[in-house]
Amino acid sequence: MESAYDFVVVGGGPAGCALAYGLAHSPKNPKVLLLEAGGRNADPNLRVDGQRWLTFTNKDLNWGYMTTPQVHCGNRELDYSRGLGLGGSSAINFGVFSIGARDDYEEWARIAGDDAFRWAPVQERLKRLETFHGALPTGIGTKYASPRTSDHGSSGPLHVGYPAECEADLVPLLDAFEQAGYPLNPDHNSGNPIGMSLLISSAHKGQRSTAQDLLTPCPENLTVLAEAPVQRVLLEGKRAIGVEANGKAYLASKQVILAAGALNTPRILMHSGIGPKEQLEQYNIPVVHDVPAIGQGLRDHAFCPLVYTRTEASTARHGFYGNQAAMDAALQEWKQHGTGPWTKFATTMGIGFFKLERLPSSDEFKSLPEEEQRYLNSETVPHYEIFTHFPIHWFLPGFRNEDLNYSCLLVFLYNAQGRGTVTLQSSDPNVPLLFDPKFLEHPFDRRSAIESLREVLRFTRTEAYAKDTVSTLAAPKSDSDEDLLEYWAQTIGSSWHMTGTVKMGKPGDADVAVDNDFRVVGVEGLRVADMSVVPVLPSCHVQAVAYITGAICAEKLVKDYGLE
Numbered sequence: 001m002e003s004a005y006d007f008v009v010v011g012g013g014p015a016g017c018a019l020a021y022g023l024a025h026s027p028k029n030p031k032v033l034l035l036e037a038g039g040r041n042a043d044p045n046l047r048v049d050g051q052r053w054l055t056f057t058n059k060d061l062n063w064g065y066m067t068t069p070q071v072h073c074g075n076r077e078l079d080y081s082r083g084l085g086l087g088g089s090s091a092i093n094f095g096v097f098s099i100g101a102r103d104d105y106e107e108w109a110r111i112a113g114d115d116a117f118r119w120a121p122v123q124e125r126l127k128r129l130e131t132f133h134g135a136l137p138t139g140i141g142t143k144y145a146s147p148r149t150s151d152h153g154s155s156g157p158l159h160v161g162y163p164a165e166c167e168a169d170l171v172p173l174l175d176a177f178e179q180a181g182y183p184l185n186p187d188h189n190s191g192n193p194i195g196m197s198l199l200i201s202s203a204h205k206g207q208r209s210t211a212q213d214l215l216t217p218c219p220e221n222l223t224v225l226a227e228a229p230v231q232r233v234l235l236e237g238k239r240a241i242g243v244e245a246n247g248k249a250y251l252a253s254k255q256v257i258l259a260a261g262a263l264n265t266p267r268i269l270m271h272s273g274i275g276p277k278e279q280l281e282q283y284n285i286p287v288v289h290d291v292p293a294i295g296q297g298l299r300d301h302a303f304c305p306l307v308y309t310r311t312e313a314s315t316a317r318h319g320f321y322g323n324q325a326a327m328d329a330a331l332q333e334w335k336q337h338g339t340g341p342w343t344k345f346a347t348t349m350g351i352g353f354f355k356l357e358r359l360p361s362s363d364e365f366k367s368l369p370e371e372e373q374r375y376l377n378s379e380t381v382p383h384y385e386i387f388t389h390f391p392i393h394w395f396l397p398g399f400r401n402e403d404l405n406y407s408c409l410l411v412f413l414y415n416a417q418g419r420g421t422v423t424l425q426s427s428d429p430n431v432p433l434l435f436d437p438k439f440l441e442h443p444f445d446r447r448s449a450i451e452s453l454r455e456v457l458r459f460t461r462t463e464a465y466a467k468d469t470v471s472t473l474a475a476p477k478s479d480s481d482e483d484l485l486e487y488w489a490q491t492i493g494s495s496w497h498m499t500g501t502v503k504m505g506k507p508g509d510a511d512v513a514v515d516n517d518f519r520v521v522g523v524e525g526l527r528v529a530d531m532s533v534v535p536v537l538p539s540c541h542v543q544a545v546a547y548i549t550g551a552i553c554a555e556k557l558v559k560d561y562g563l564e
């Protein structure tokens with residue numbers, strides 16, 4: 001059978017779209033097919049900036065995954081959402097656009113043995129990806145944000161930046177952090193995220209940006225097929241020749257690249273006979289190549305909330321969220337003009353990345369491998385994150401109208417040392433894998449959780465913050481180790497930053513599934529380019545890393561096939 005395409009890309013998330021974009025726009029115009037399991041996501045009303053927190057509740061746009069019961073989190077099964085449809089998880093995510101620490105990329109380059117992943121070339125690629133809108137929201141001075149033009153792009157397909165307006169209590173809160181000893185950082189996307197910053201979002205002029213924006217306009221040599229869930233890779237011996245989606249074959253003369261995300265790419269590989277031999281045999285899947293690492297290196301960030309009601313004078317949230325008519329009118333305004341309160345409330349917040357002074361002297365830290373200690377001690381790698389203004393009233397069942405003047409601080413647990421798994425549970429390729437992130441299983445993760453929450457509690461008790469607090473809605477009973485850990489266990493959520501299930505590394509390393517050219521070990525013509533391969537857990541909300549992953553893979557393919 002003749003191949004209609006040079007490249008077949010599976011999955012239309014940030015990585016898949018960046019990859020298809022890079023290939024299709026290369027000078028020799030190769031024929032590229034992008035297959036996406038979900039729909040086209042064409043409805044502009046899914047892009048309301050202030051409603052970015054709710055899109056994932058739309059069942060048609062979400063694979064609807066849950067974790068297995070988390071042993072260290074009260075055996076709770078946690079939401080493990082993944083985006084379904086063009087844009088992938090970027091179409092349902094919360095719009096935080098953060099790129100991480102330059103030392104993350106230096107570490108990636110070290111692990112992979114390839115300078116392509118170092119910070120300097122990565123920053124140049126990020127600049128090509130974005131159009132950064134750096135005008136500050138009304139009332140925000142350059143003290144709070146002053147990004148340098150040289151750190152940002154001005155003509156990429158993804159529009160990111162600050163909104164035109166922000167909530168009344170944002171500046172006072174940033175001031176409170178500064179007064180409490182947390183330094184301000186003028187730009188969390190400069191390569192050094194340490195400090196408290198004004199959030200940059202994947203949104204512009206009240207409208208969310210998603211990976212779909214990379215496909216618009218769509219070049220003639222790129223074919224995008226929606227509603228095409230791929231079940232397996234088609235192989236001749238150990239060479240990939242195409243993929244099968246709902247009984248139809250799509251052949252690639254050059255390469256098949258899987259970009260179905262960290263939870264679904266391993267599923268396609270395993271059902272193609274590529275993965276841990278014992279698991280495949282247990283489900284009667286003929287083994288093509290035994291790759292024990294596939295599905296073994298799952299990492300993720302987790303978070304927990306602190307919530308306080310605040311004085312009426314300090315926030316305007318009740319007046320908006322407590323008034324359905326005001327929200328409906330605001331939606332009409334957004335639909336007609338793209339402006340109004342839905343472009344202001346919960347569209348920018350404070351985002352802070354910090355070191356924990358006490359962590360490096362803990363036994364749990366000192367027990368880590370030396371390389372990991374060195375990485376965690378490097379200048380730009382934070383130990384935890386604080387995120388302000390999260391609209392938690394939408395997520396806490398029974399949240400009372402009268403409590404809507406509140407402040408919510410999220411504490412994010414970084415650098416998880418636990419390694420979770422994604423494993424087969426059926427021989428049917430349409431059945432999801434089992435997802436076990438093993439939250440709080442590793443002693444370091446528990447120590448880090450305790451110390452970060454203790455630190456944020458300390459902040460809430462400082463005069464600068466506490467003066468506007470009326471009552472506590474959600475917080476640990478005390479700051480003893482036991483109470484802090486128990487609070488994490490009862491309130492923990494995934495940040496949906498799943499990473500590392502088809503890990504990249506140097507061939508021969510036991511935990512490696514792809515080499516630094518994204519090639520699946522032991523199989524020809526097959527690459528993986530999405531968050532599955534990333535061998536570090538980046539110090540950020542990771543969509544930017546997914547875009548970069550797709551972009552780097554495209555660059556390497558363009559070079560390999562002489563498409564420049």
Ligand SMILES: Cc1cc2nc3c(=O)[nH]c(=O)nc-3n(C[C@H](O)[C@H](O)[C@H](O)COP(=O)(O)OP(=O)(O)OC[C@H]3O[C@@H](n4cnc5c(N)ncnc54)[C@H](O)[C@@H]3O)c2cc1C
Nearest residue numbers: 011013015037088089093094095096230261531541542543
């Ligand atoms: C609720 C939520 C909130 C988040 N918030 C943020 C945030 O604020 N900021 C941030 O940076 N990150 C956030 N993330 C994470 C971020 O969106 C993801 O890390 C990123 O989108 C991953 O990109 P990816 O390309 O690897 O995979 P995905 O975005 O998951 O894309 C994979 C694509 O492949 C498709 N696919 C899967 N299986 C198949 C198949 N068999 N055949 C064909 N297609 C298939 C999927 O439908 C999907 O479109 C959030 C994620 C979620 C779910």
